[in-house]
Amino acid sequence: MPTIRRTAALTCAAILPLVLLTACGGGDKQPAGDTGAAAQTAAAPAAAPEGAQTGEQIYQRCMTCHQANGAGIPGTYPPLAGSEFATAANPAVPIRVVLHGLQGPVTVKGQQFNGLMPAYGTGIEMSDAEVAAVLTYVRKSFGNTASEVTADQVAKERAAPRTQTGAATAEELAALMK
Secondary structure (H helix, E strand, O other), X not given: OHHHHHHHHHHHHHHHHHHHHHHOOXXXXXXXXXXXXXXXXXXXXXXXXXXXXXXXXXXXXXXXXXXXXXXXXXXXXXXXXXXXXXXXXXXHHHHHHHHHOEEEEEXXXXXXXXXXXXXXXXXXXXXXXXXXXXXHHHHHOOOOOOOOOOHHHHHHHHHOOOOOOOOEOHHHHHHHOO
């Protein structure tokens, strides 16, 4: 008898999330025929192809470390708001950070950080369009006013040979900022 109860409990635990997802209408999608203000404010920006995530949505992956407001966590994770690297005139700088990660000491807005950012170009794969979307979001948010990043720029940087392997370093990025 205990085996039957355990099996029933496991079955319910497996099915319940599916039922809840179905009941919610598939998460963030608006119900058919909903043309009210709520549906209009929840719509994705026109720049995102249908079904693609916006840069703001992709940024959810970054928020644990860099925070919702881009301020980072003092002494631990650097800010993106006003960051010399995020807003560099050469978009290859932030593209490399996202594609290859960042390791070692780095100074952002006069404060030193020494951590490790994971690479989102390998292992935790992001498409060129996703990298471009999230970087454009960062470069246009938190008071930043840098240029947009295109998927073509990301593809070019992804294909570019590097003199080092592994995560980017402050020295490698500084050379791109000259």
